Amino acid sequence: MRVLIADDEPGLLRVLSRCLSNWGYEAVVAKDGLEAWRILSDVDPPRVVILDWDMPGLNGVKVCRMLRESEGGDQSYVMLLTARQAHTDLVEALEAGADDFISKPFELRELQLRIAKGVSTRERRNTDRVPPLSQGSGALPAGFTLGGKFRLEKKIAEGGMATVWQALHLSLGINVAVKFMKPEFTKNADYTSFEREARAAAQLRDPHTVRVYDHGLTHDGSPYLVMEFLAGDALWDRVERDGPLTPEATILLVSQVASALDEAHTRGIIHRDVKPENIVLTDDPSGTGAFQAKLVDFGLAHPNWQESAGVSVAGTPMYMTPEHLCGEQPPSPALDIWGLAVTAYMAMTGVRAYAGTSISEIVKAVCAPPPVPSQVQPRIPKGVDAWFARACANEPADRFPTALALAAGFVDAWRDDSMRPERHRNVKAVGTMAPTEPDSSRPAGAAAPSPEKRQQRSPRVLR
Numbered sequence: 001m002r003v004l005i006a007d008d009e010p011g012l013l014r015v016l017s018r019c020l021s022n023w024g025y026e027a028v029v030a031k032d033g034l035e036a037w038r039i040l041s042d043v044d045p046p047r048v049v050i051l052d053w054d055m056p057g058l059n060g061v062k063v064c065r066m067l068r069e070s071e072g073g074d075q076s077y078v079m080l081l082t083a084r085q086a087h088t089d090l091v092e093a094l095e096a097g098a099d100d101f102i103s104k105p106f107e108l109r110e111l112q113l114r115i116a117k118g119v120s121t122r123e124r125r126n127t128d129r130v131p132p133l134s135q136g137s138g139a140l141p142a143g144f145t146l147g148g149k150f151r152l153e154k155k156i157a158e159g160g161m162a163t164v165w166q167a168l169h170l171s172l173g174i175n176v177a178v179k180f181m182k183p184e185f186t187k188n189a190d191y192t193s194f195e196r197e198a199r200a201a202a203q204l205r206d207p208h209t210v211r212v213y214d215h216g217l218t219h220d221g222s223p224y225l226v227m228e229f230l231a232g233d234a235l236w237d238r239v240e241r242d243g244p245l246t247p248e249a250t251i252l253l254v255s256q257v258a259s260a261l262d263e264a265h266t267r268g269i270i271h272r273d274v275k276p277e278n279i280v281l282t283d284d285p286s287g288t289g290a291f292q293a294k295l296v297d298f299g300l301a302h303p304n305w306q307e308s309a310g311v312s313v314a315g316t317p318m319y320m321t322p323e324h325l326c327g328e329q330p331p332s333p334a335l336d337i338w339g340l341a342v343t344a345y346m347a348m349t350g351v352r353a354y355a356g357t358s359i360s361e362i363v364k365a366v367c368a369p370p371p372v373p374s375q376v377q378p379r380i381p382k383g384v385d386a387w388f389a390r391a392c393a394n395e396p397a398d399r400f401p402t403a404l405a406l407a408a409g410f411v412d413a414w415r416d417d418s419m420r421p422e423r424h425r426n427v428k429a430v431g432t433m434a435p436t437e438p439d440s441s442r443p444a445g446a447a448a449p450s451p452e453k454r455q456q457r458s459p460r461v462l463r
């Protein structure tokens with residue numbers, strides 16, 4: 001087995017190449033990143049690769065990223081050699097597609113064991129590429145190691161199309177989330193949605209967009225996606241369990257998701273499925289009780305909305321604009337901005353703005369004048385009613401033009417209300433409405449409902 005070792009320290013390079021030969025490998029040496037990349041661009045390059053992180057010209061992370069983007073580059077096992085140890089560096093290595101990370105100074109024995117693991121992983125990775133069997137990823141058990149890299153720990157959630165597992169990245173020792181397509185969808189094999197999700201999310205850097213690290217096929221040919229693990233609840237589940245969010249928490253939610261959407265829209269990407277099920281509220285590491293909202297599920301994302309004329313109607317009808325629902329307009333950022341407003345309505349009232357048991361009922365509701373939030377939750381000020389009426393105006397030209405304008409309008413709508421502090425008397429700073437202070441004016445469904453009254457998560461029925 002040939003192993004490429006790239007390091008700009010000539011002494012270390014000599015020692016490591018001698019060790020590789022002693023351990024039974026054929027050492028291929030590169031004195032910097034450019035030379036490593038030239039070797040890796042050959043027709044039959046070494047498939048186990050050790051790259052020093054800091055090299056002049058082209059550093060190890062860049063070489064790793066270029067390798068992963070090249071044809072067949074996903075078959076290699078890549079280890080980064082570095083003096084860095086920070087968690088952010090680990091994440092950067094992971095995002096670049098590295099399989100392992102070893103810090104200098106290291107024991108040669110440790111390096112030898114890790115290379116041996118890399119070789120066996122690389123061999124196993126080849127056997128992962130077998131054609132689909134009949135069972136699908138639904139049959140994968142906890143403890144299963146995916147692609148030689150990720151050990152499945154427990155199933156954490158289920159959406160309409162996919163199941164999401166918590167998993168351990170074995171060599172980096174960090175938690176990741178792995179999303180599998182449900183077996184019923186793998187039969188018709190729309191794998192492109194996973195690839196689209198990986199490609200769209202991988203371009204985005206906003207802290208309120210989930211980071212996607214990797215995607216691939218299981219041994220039985222089902223697609224999977226590896227993401228940042230978010231410890232927390234989907235907004236939908238949080239509101240169903242604890243009741244509506246406080247004004248402050250709703251403002252935080254809208255501002256954070258608007259920031260994620262603004263970056264996506266600026267890059268020409270539209271999400272097309274903004275809804276409470278696709279926003280995860282993670283626990284805030286600062287310990288202030290605030291949360292970090294993260295936009296997930298880019299499975300319907302469109303990578304270049306300016307060129308989306310003729311693209312089919314797709315999304316969750318209860319969160320779609322009238323013109324998109326009726327197929328009168330090609331997808332555009334307006335869909336996401338509307339989806340965020342309808343999501344905010346649910347977050348602050350506890351009930352959906354638009355509902356119905358059939359598509360025609362939903363279309364009717366969406367095309368009617370927008371509902372009035374304060375009629376559900378009387379604490380909501382009139383300014384917020386006006387904001388929602390503008391956000392969900394029937395005529396597109398009457399609405400907020402951008403996600404950031406929508407969020408700024410929302411903050412202003414509540415700020416006007418701050419002149420009347422008695423409105424917030426019973427409200428915790430950030431989070432959900434205090435459960436010990438029942439709101440007698442809250443209609444059935446607006447507080448945390450009993451299990452039998454629970455609303456169903458909204459299925460995505462249009463694809």
Ligand SMILES: Nc1ncnc2c1ncn2[C@@H]1O[C@H](COP(=O)(O)OP(=O)(O)OP(=O)(O)O)[C@@H](O)[C@H]1O
Pocket residue numbers: 156157158159160161162163164177179210227228229230231233234273277278279280296297298299458459460
């Ligand atoms: N990175 C993550 N970390 C933790 N939980 C997550 C993560 N991504 C998604 N989830 C949870 O999994 C659920 C389903 O994920 P996702 O929305 O991506 O699946 P889906 O099946 O495509 O959704 P849909 O029902 O919209 O078709 C989410 O509602 C959320 O609760």
Ligand SMILES: [Mg+2]
Pocket residue numbers: 159160277278297
């Ligand atoms: Mg979803």
